[in-house]
Amino acid sequence: MIGTEQSTTAPAAGAPAARDAIVGIDIGGTKISGLIVDDDGTVLARGSVAAPASLGGNAMADAAAALALDLVTRASVRLIAVGVGAAGVVDHSTGTIRAASATFVDWAGFPLADALAERLSVPVSVENDVNAFLLGEVAADRRADDDVLGVMLGTGVGGAVIIDGDLRHGPHGAAGEIGHTPGYSDLVCTCGQVGHLETLASGTSIARRYEALGGDPVTDARAVAERARAGDPRAVTAFEAAGRAVALACASAATLLDLPRAIVGGGVSEAWDLLEPAISDALRTDSPVSGLPLEIAPAKLGADAVAFGAIEAVRRTLVSVTAR
Ligand SMILES: [Zn+2]
Numbered sequence: 139m140i141g142t143e144q145s146t147t148a149p150a151a152g153a154p155a156a157r158d159a160i161v162g163i164d165i166g167g168t169k170i171s172g173l174i175v176d177d178d179g180t181v182l183a184r185g186s187v188a189a190p191a192s193l194g195g196n197a198m199a200d201a202a203a204a205l206a207l208d209l210v211t212r213a214s215v216r217l218i219a220v221g222v223g224a225a226g227v228v229d230h231s232t233g234t235i236r237a238a239s240a241t242f243v244d245w246a247g248f249p250l251a252d253a254l255a256e257r258l259s260v261p262v263s264v265e266n267d268v269n270a271f272l273l274g275e276v277a278a279d280r281r282a283d284d285d286v287l288g289v290m291l292g293t294g295v296g297g298a299v300i301i302d303g304d305l306r307h308g309p310h311g312a313a314g315e316i317g318h319t320p321g322y323s324d325l326v327c328t329c330g331q332v333g334h335l336e337t338l339a340s341g342t343s344i345a346r347r348y349e350a351l352g353g354d355p356v357t358d359a360r361a362v363a364e365r366a367r368a369g370d371p372r373a374v375t376a377f378e379a380a381g382r383a384v385a386l387a388c389a390s391a392a393t394l395l396d397l398p399r400a401i402v403g404g405g406v407s408e409a410w411d412l413l414e415p416a417i418s419d420a421l422r423t424d425s426p427v428s429g430l431p432l433e434i435a436p437a438k439l440g441a442d443a444v445a446f447g448a449i450e451a452v453r454r455t456l457v458s459v460t461a462r
Pocket of ligand 1: 327330
């Protein structure tokens, strides 16, 4: 979704003072999206702008801050905090980006939380985008999972894990990076190593795998999905390979950490009908050895998950400050 969408709730003339609100922002390589929700999770305002990733961190912060202010104006709320889900390895305690792909100029080392706090004069928390995705999905489910794995199948493959109710960040902020675990194929990964989960399960990999099996050139996994549904066996095979690899990765993580549930999101998960048969087959033969059932389910929030989760991350911080 590019452009902005008008809020459906306009304040009445002479309305009481604006209520407090947190803005959630999702910063990716091609676009920056944001939203404001009320306490019931109803979206009050939503919008997105192109991400100036090639222009450096300050340009990204300018764009994100302008989007946040636009949303606040349209929703007629008072901004009290901003939550951000950002691509890259994030130091969530300082809100600084630790590492990022080459798409992002001057992003690694950029103090994103400070830069946004300076522009907006409110507290800002920054999470890795896949961590935020998982927080958003779990909060939306209202199931309050204490232990759950998140896997995001997009251009690449990301992962996140909640243990004992909290996100596990790890000493370097890189916990949950299941996309770059080895042993799934003999293909070269985007990171330069061989056989990672990402070589079979990312959208890019599904498209390349389809072509390697003899399919015509395709732009993305969505095109492969259309062909699979039309009966092209090479397209079906590419999705089967992805589904099986995702299930094995989830089973490994679940066995290691005693996780009862995994949530699979990202654009590729929209083809759940094509992934699910191979996931179910793999769970029948390679379920966690504990014998405890592992549920692998598709994400529900779609493109909103990261911004929702960024808001949830702020809420958790506020609760921990005010309740203790
Ligand atoms: Zn890799």
